[in-house]
Amino acid sequence: MSLPKFEYIKAQTIGEAAALAAETGDKGMVMAGGTDIIPLLKDRVKLPGYIIDLKGVPGLRQLEYTEESGLKVGALTTLREIETSAVVKSKLPAVAAAAHYVASTQVRCRGTMVGNICNASPSADTACILLVMNAAVQTAQAGGAGRVIPLSGFFKGVKQTTLEPGELVTEINIPALKSGEGSAYFKFAVRKAMDLAIIGAAVWVKMDGGRIADCRIAVGGANTTPFRAAAAEKQLIGREYGESLLAEAAATASKECRAISDVRASAEYRVDMVRVFTKRAFKEALGNLKA
């Protein structure tokens, strides 16, 4: 498969990249790892006149953790760097696990977490865990100061985000887990590698003894965007944890989803798997509570 014609521009600053993206509009595509973009070009799904490569921009490769501000993941930080980072594995194990679920080692050595969410696939493996962790993205804008967009306001539809033309994500900020909090992500797919999720479920929970002080549940791969199962969360918050309560809430989560049918699974099957994997993710999160 050949690539269509385009002009390759290696931006040197984030300002230059944003200005080029604004100027070229629909004709420009911003590239970090390229693992999503190159197949789109080969398949002629996208025919941009310009590829704006970010890899020449300094300062976008950060992977920094502090207890106060959590984890900062730069636009060029690869999924492989995240999944193999000792600090991410110990402080935010579910984030490392979600990064590891993406594709294969070869893809993760190039692909980035920022690219994974900007591509906005309904089944993006890192989207659910970022949603339940209340992550936010920092953007840069051509001729503007940039914005902070919470993940809950980032996904608009299949392959659509709320980024404006000429707006780029420079980093993702993921809050740290505090004492009594835990999180988990489970992906359900036929193969362990190189497969898209039939569904994925992520949970963040804050326990106060045996009581669920707070929780967030996100489901991916079912609807057109990853979504929060708000009614299920509401059922759980403030209650004493128990198997039957969790079973009820998981059933609610599956009622909340508007699943699609496709080659990977029927809508009915997805809905039922949301119930199963919400439960599993919740139990895993409970087993991972920070001391």
Added chain:
Amino acid sequence: MKRVIRFNLNGEDIEAYAPENMTILDFLRKEMHLTGTKRGCEEGECGACTIMLDGKPIAACLMLAVEADGHSVVTIEGIMRGGRLHPVQQEFIDKWALQCGFCTPGMILSAIALLEHNPQPSEYEIRDAIAGNLCRCTGYAKIVEAIASAAEVLRKGA
């Protein structure tokens, strides 16, 4: 449009013209005549085109040739040591870890990338490292054995 790219290819610094819209896979095969890197699915699914970029395994079909500028690339043609096969290559032969051989260059580069940072991998870690390399002949058992055995050879300082 073509651009000048300078990078290290199998230990040698090279300078070449590369079209902007050419993958590093096609550049290696068509311009450098290094056909050991196989062209399989061309969308990053099969691993037949695995090469090492700065020591990390990547899918050559998902990278532009112009992106190699300033980096170091190793292909299956660049892993022999002093005229002898790399221990991973030798173990693939000794353990019968290939049949048609199409996936083999990619498998071997994935294995070398693993063993360079993890000299004593578990079976799970080996399987995880080659999860992005599809083989339609052997069923993987022999491949996993060959990699485990190569790890042992390398640890003994072959």
